[in-house]
Amino acid sequence: MNTTHALRAVRRTLLPALSLAALCAAVATAQAADIDVSDARLSILPGDTPGAGYFTLHNASDETISLVGAESPAFEAVEVHESMEHDGMMHMHELEAVEVEPGASIEFAPKGHHLMLMRRTQEVNVGDEVDVTLRFADDTTLPVTFDVVSPTAL
Ligand SMILES: [Cu+2]
Numbered sequence: 001m002n003t004t005h006a007l008r009a010v011r012r013t014l015l016p017a018l019s020l021a022a023l024c025a026a027v028a029t030a031q032a033a034d035i036d037v038s039d040a041r042l043s044i045l046p047g048d049t050p051g052a053g054y055f056t057l058h059n060a061s062d063e064t065i066s067l068v069g070a071e072s073p074a075f076e077a078v079e080v081h082e083s084m085e086h087d088g089m090m091h092m093h094e095l096e097a098v099e100v101e102p103g104a105s106i107e108f109a110p111k112g113h114h115l116m117l118m119r120r121t122q123e124v125n126v127g128d129e130v131d132v133t134l135r136f137a138d139d140t141t142l143p144v145t146f147d148v149v150s151p152t153a154l
Contacts (some may be wrong), residue, residue: 034061035134035142042117042130042146043110043154051075051124053115053132053146054108054154059100066137067098074130076119083111092116097137110154126150 040055059065070078083092090111098113100106108114115132124130128148133141 034059035065035136036060037134037142037144040132040144040146041154042124042132042148043151044124044126044148045151048120051117051148052110052151053078053117054110055144055146056105056107057100057134058105059102062102064099064101067100067134068096068137069135070115070132071135072117072130072132074120074122074124075117076121077117078132079116079118080113081116082113085111124148 036058038056038058040053042051042053044051053070057067067080069080072078080095080098081092082095083090085091092114094116095113098106106113117130117132126148130146130148131143132146133143135141
């Protein structure tokens with residue numbers, strides 16, 4: 001775990017989820033309207049293991065957008081991760097930002113980019129819906145509803 005990672009975890013713990021959401025709503029601008037998220041699924045296993053969030057993000061604006069984080073009331077921490085294969089083993093690491101150029105799409109999918117949702121604050125079961133707020137570099141936010149699915153349904 002690197003220093004940036006540790007600092008981020010501390011900052012998120014100190015900010016109550018509700019005030020953060022209110023703050024984000026207040027600063028949201030028109031940009032979020034040009035960002036399109038589809039097929040949002042949250043894959044979970046029983047027990048308090050991390051969940052993995054998958055979706056397709058389309059940038060319909062005329063500027064490059066940069067996804068820098070996410071929050072969810074159902075989890076204490078959400079990170080943007082990328083999985084990579086190295087020496088025949090899958091590894092993942094946290095990304096500071098994921099950029100999407102104007103008119104482009106990026107797919108968050110198994111074995112690639114994903115949101116890692118850690119430490120549940122409430123019960124989360126297959127069939128539920130979980131609210132996740134995506135946060136971009138210019139402080140705009142985008143609320144997305146994820147369908148909770150079993151990993152076998154992906
Ligand atoms: Cu991960």
